[in-house]
Every structure is written in structure tokens, then in C-alpha cells.
Amino acid sequence: MGAGHGGTLVARYVPGSSAVHRLEPHLKLVSVLAFAVVVVSTPVHAPWAPVAYGGYLLAVLTAAAVAGVGPGRLARSLVVEVPFVAFAVLLPFVARGPQVEVLGLSVSQTGLAAGGGLLAKATLSILAATVLSATTEPRALLRGLERLRLPQALVQILMFMIRYADVVGGELQRMRVARESRGFRSGGLRGLRVMAATAGALFIRSYERGERVHLAMLSRGYTGRLPTGPAAVVDPRAWAVALTLPLAAAAVLLAGMLSG
Amino acid sequence: MTAAPPSLLVEDLAYAYPDGHQALFGVDLRIERGERVALLGPNGAGKTTLVLHLNGILRAGRGRVTVAGLPVGKRSLQEIRRRVGVVFQDPDDQLFMPTVGEDVAFGPRNLGLPEAEVSARVAAALQQVRMADAADRPPHHLSFGQRRRVAVATVLAMQPEIVVLDEPSSNLDPAGRRELAEVLAGLPVTLLMVTHDLPYAAQLCSRSVILDGGVVVADGPTPDVLSDAGLLAAHRLELPYGFDPTRT
Numbered sequence: 001m002g003a004g005h006g007g008t009l010v011a012r013y014v015p016g017s018s019a020v021h022r023l024e025p026h027l028k029l030v031s032v033l034a035f036a037v038v039v040v041s042t043p044v045h046a047p048w049a050p051v052a053y054g055g056y057l058l059a060v061l062t063a064a065a066v067a068g069v070g071p072g073r074l075a076r077s078l079v080v081e082v083p084f085v086a087f088a089v090l091l092p093f094v095a096r097g098p099q100v101e102v103l104g105l106s107v108s109q110t111g112l113a114a115g116g117g118l119l120a121k122a123t124l125s126i127l128a129a130t131v132l133s134a135t136t137e138p139r140a141l142l143r144g145l146e147r148l149r150l151p152q153a154l155v156q157i158l159m160f161m162i163r164y165a166d167v168v169g170g171e172l173q174r175m176r177v178a179r180e181s182r183g184f185r186s187g188g189l190r191g192l193r194v195m196a197a198t199a200g201a202l203f204i205r206s207y208e209r210g211e212r213v214h215l216a217m218l219s220r221g222y223t224g225r226l227p228t229g230p231a232a233v234v235d236p237r238a239w240a241v242a243l244t245l246p247l248a249a250a251a252v253l254l255a256g257m258l259s260g
Numbered sequence: 261m262t263a264a265p266p267s268l269l270v271e272d273l274a275y276a277y278p279d280g281h282q283a284l285f286g287v288d289l290r291i292e293r294g295e296r297v298a299l300l301g302p303n304g305a306g307k308t309t310l311v312l313h314l315n316g317i318l319r320a321g322r323g324r325v326t327v328a329g330l331p332v333g334k335r336s337l338q339e340i341r342r343r344v345g346v347v348f349q350d351p352d353d354q355l356f357m358p359t360v361g362e363d364v365a366f367g368p369r370n371l372g373l374p375e376a377e378v379s380a381r382v383a384a385a386l387q388q389v390r391m392a393d394a395a396d397r398p399p400h401h402l403s404f405g406q407r408r409r410v411a412v413a414t415v416l417a418m419q420p421e422i423v424v425l426d427e428p429s430s431n432l433d434p435a436g437r438r439e440l441a442e443v444l445a446g447l448p449v450t451l452l453m454v455t456h457d458l459p460y461a462a463q464l465c466s467r468s469v470i471l472d473g474g475v476v477v478a479d480g481p482t483p484d485v486l487s488d489a490g491l492l493a494a495h496r497l498e499l500p501y502g503f504d505p506t507r508t
């Protein structure tokens with residue numbers, strides 16, 4: 001199990017040596033982003049849209065298979081989608097326009113297409129992002145973001161989040177143990193007050209740690225920029241591999257547009 | 261030919277925190293090149309405050325600090341921080357990069373060294389603390405003792421004039437404590453070790469300085485300082501039961 005030492009963030013990574021694992025992280029980021037752009041730009045009301053979604057699904061499932069990311073892992077990642085599902089289910093009821101009968105219920109036709117389209121697009125994008133996160137270690141992802149010229153401040157914030165997630169989590173855990181060891185049970189108004197105090201204490205501890213980390217960085221000559229090592233030169237063939245996914249999706253989209 | 265300047269020279273250093281609390285009242289300390297000095301003192305004596313002056317994190321209210329002839333000041337800050345390697349108490353504060361290797365490389369890269377030199381220094385520093393095979397591991401996967409040794413490597417990679425350790429033996433288990441001592445004993449550097457672990461001072465440092473109430477109250481060979489029971493008691497320092505300071 002990856003929890004405990006590795007913590008929540010690292011647990012998402014599934015070690016392996018597939019072609020997808022070996023790709024440079026920034027190539028994968030570009031690939032997933034381009035794929036999502038193609039998926040999102042598919043017109044929901046086009047008659048061929050459902051077929052296109054099927055095509056995209058095939059493409060992303062192929063990528064998952066190559067990467068060795070199992071169906072269970074993919075299914076679990078879709079949990080984050082639940083709010084979208086709720087929204088997409090409600091949409092057909094609230095939208096106006098021509099009505100159609102579905103299982104004896106009268107729902108809006110445009111609402112159905114919009115809701116279904118939203119759901120399909122979200123699902124496909126999440127699946128692609130899951131393949132990315134399952135095949136790329138968090139710190140490699142950071143390097144990728146950095147190579148894509150994301151602002152330094154943002155990369156540093158993400159890096160510290162990853163590095164200190166477990167430290168802060170550990171502090172929270174110790175505070176919980178200390179609370180409960182002295183007979184605390186959550187619930188009730190008093191419980192809320194204690195939880196608020198815990199949150200306050202955690203904030204102060206984290207803030208003070210931030211100050212100490214900053215001191216330690218200054219002590220080693222930090223001047224505001226994270227120094228980076230040499231960036232590996234990317235083989236053009238790696239780009240070709242990485243772009244297979246968005247190119248396949250783009251081909252599906254183009255075929256749909258031409259046929260429609 | 262003049263003799264080499266002392267690695268560290270602290271003269272009449274006084275400092276009050278912004279909230280008005282005065283922590284140092286005129287500290288004098290001179291450490292020659294290659295010396296190993298223990299800085300002893302009870303909690304709240306001002307030890308950490310003094311350490312933060314040595315690399316210019318805190319700016320002296322009065323008096324001055326000189327490192328191998330270079331006074332600590334605004335313009336000399338980058339060079340001072342290269343010369344003074346501070347190992348802080350909590351390795352989680354010191355190790356902030358995603359991997360051990362990148363963390364040890366952080367300082368040398370800030371110095372703008374060429375990449376070949378950076379990797380050579382990272383390898384050498386990790387070798388010195390016996391953590392050579394941990395370069396690719398994330399710091400949070402290491403034991404506490406290993407993390408502390410990596411923290412030592414992060415400053416060794418800067419090739420400092422003097423290494424300053426704040427409470428290096430705190431929170432270590434006996435094996436971790438011994439492993440760190442073995443590493444520190446083998447380092448060919450000038451060392452200032454802040455501690456209230458008196459046997460550690462006896463084992464690693466030939467000279468001891470006691471700081472209390474923001475001033476230096478004793479300075480001498482470690483066996484002499486540690487055998488003065490009255491002195492120790494007056495400054496809330498205690499030897500473990502049965503420990504003989506003249507026999508190390």
C-alpha cells in the first residue's frame with residue numbers, strides 16, 4: 001500500500017516501466033491538455049457527437065491499456081466526477097425547449113444533449129488525467145510544469161504542497177491522537193469549538209514551519225528562484241508517441257465535422 | 261606571512277527581538293580554523309539566536325560577526341551563507357526539495373556552479389554522511405536519523421568554512437545518535453555544535469563554551485568545563501547519571 005509513508009498524493013502513482021511511464025512528463029501534460037481541448041470542442045448538439053465520444057473513449061482506454069492502468073483504478077478516479085453527474089442529471093429537467101419522453105419522464109431534448117455531453121466530456125478528460133497521474137510521479141509532474149514555463153511561484157507552491165502534505169498530515173494526526181487520548185469525542189457544539197481550535201493551531205504551526213523553511217532556504221543562498229538541473233533533450237520520437245492520443249482524438253473530431 | 265584569520269569571530273554581539281525581548285547581551289567568541297567547539301546552555305539561553313546571527317539571518321543590534329575575515333553585512337550575505345553552513349534542528353525544515361539529491365544540489369546551484377561540479381559535490385557530500393544510495397529518494401521516506409544526516413550533507417555540499425549544528429542529537433534514537441556522531445567525528449571541518457547533550461559534546465568537541473542569559477559564562481577544554489559541577493548546576497546543565505567527563 002502506498003499510504004502511510006507515501007501519503008495521499010504519492011498513492012495516486014502506480015510504478016511501472018511502460019512506454020507511457022517513460023515519456024517525459026511535460027510531453028504527457030501537453031498530450032492530456034490537447035486531448036481535453038479536442039474533447040471539449042466537440043459540438044454537443046451535433047448528431048455524430050455520441051459516436052465521437054465513443055472514438056475518444058477508445059483512444060483513452062487504449063492509452064490506459066498501454067500504460068497498464070487497470071479498470072479499477074480508472075473507475076475509482078471517476079468518483080471526483082460525482083458533482084458533475086448530479087449536475088448533468090438535473091440539467092434535462094430544468095432546460096426549456098422541445099420535450100422528449102425518457103422512461104416515462106418528460107425531459108428537455110437540448111438539456112439531455114447538454115447534460116450528456118457535459119458528462120461525457122468530463123469523464124473523458126478525467127480518464128486522460130488519471131492515466132497521466134498514474135504514470136507520472138508528482139515531482140516529475142512538477143518538473144514538467146516547470147518546463148512548460150508555468151510561473152515559478154506556482155511551481156514552488158505545488159512543490160511545497162507535495163513535500164509537506166505528509167508533514168502537515170502527520171501533525172494533524174498527532175493532534176487528533178493527543179485530543180482523543182484525553183477523552184475527546186467529536187460532535188456537539190463543544191466538539192466544534194475544539195475542532196476550530198485544532199484548525200487554528202495547525203495553521204499557526206504550518207505558518208511557523210513555513211518561516212523556518214524559508215530561513216533554511218536563505219541559509220543556503222536562496223534568492224527567490226529555485227535552481228534547476230539540466231533539462232534532458234527530448235527525442236522527436238517521444239513527441240510522436242505523446243501526441244498519438246490527442247491526434248487520434250482530433251482525427252475523430254475532424255471525421256465527425258466532415259460527415260456532419 | 262600573517263596567520264589565517266579565525267573561522268569565526270563574534271565580538272560584543274547584542275540583540276533584541278522586535279517584540280523587545282533581549283536575547284543576547286554582548287557575546288564574544290573566537291573559533292580558530294579546524295576547531296570543534298560545543299556551545300552549551302539551557303533552553304532559552306540564546307543559542308539559536310546566536311546561530312541565526314552567524315549567517316546573517318538576524319542582524320546584530322550591537323557588535324559584529326566576522327567569518328574568516330569577512331564581516332557579516334548586507335553586501336556580503338551570499339558569500340557569508342556559503343561560508344557558514346547551518347544545520348537546523350528539524351530536518352523537515354531543512355529538506356524541502358522533492359528528492360535528497362536535488363536538496364543537496366540546492367545550495368551549490370544557488371552558487372551558480374556548473375552542473376558537473378554540482379553533481380560531484382552532491383555525490384561527495386552524500387558519501388561523507390553515508391547516504392550515497394539515497395540520492396533519488398524523497399526525504400519523507402527516510403528515517404529521522406537519515407534525514408538529519410542528509411541535512412548535514414546539504415551544508416557540506418557548499419564546502420563551508422564552518423559547520424554550525426543546532427541540537428544535532430535531539431530526537432534521535434541511540435543508534436541514530438551514534439551514527440551521526442561517527443559521521444561528525446570524521447568530517448574535516450571547523451565545527452560549532454549547539455547542544456545540551458553533554459556526553460555528545462564530550463565525545464565530539466575538545467572545547468566547550470557555556471552560554472546563559474545571553475552571555476558567555478564559561479569557555480575552556482571540554483573535560484574541565486564538564487567536571488565543574490558547580491558551574492553546570494548554576495546553568496541548568498546535567499550530566500547523565502554515572503557519566504565521567506574526564507574519561508572520554
Ligand SMILES: Nc1ncnc2c1ncn2[C@@H]1O[C@H](COP(=O)(O)OP(=O)(O)O)[C@@H](O)[C@H]1O
Nearest residue numbers: 277279281283302303304305306307308309310
Ligand atoms: N522570534 C522571537 N521573538 C521574541 N523572542 C524570542 C524569539 N525567539 C526566541 N525568543 C526568546 O529569546 C530567548 C532565546 O531564545 P533561543 O535563542 O531560541 O534560545 P535557545 O536556543 O538557547 O533555547 C528566549 O527567551 C526566547 O523566548
Ligand SMILES: [Mg+2]
Nearest residue numbers: 307308309426
Ligand atoms: Mg534553540
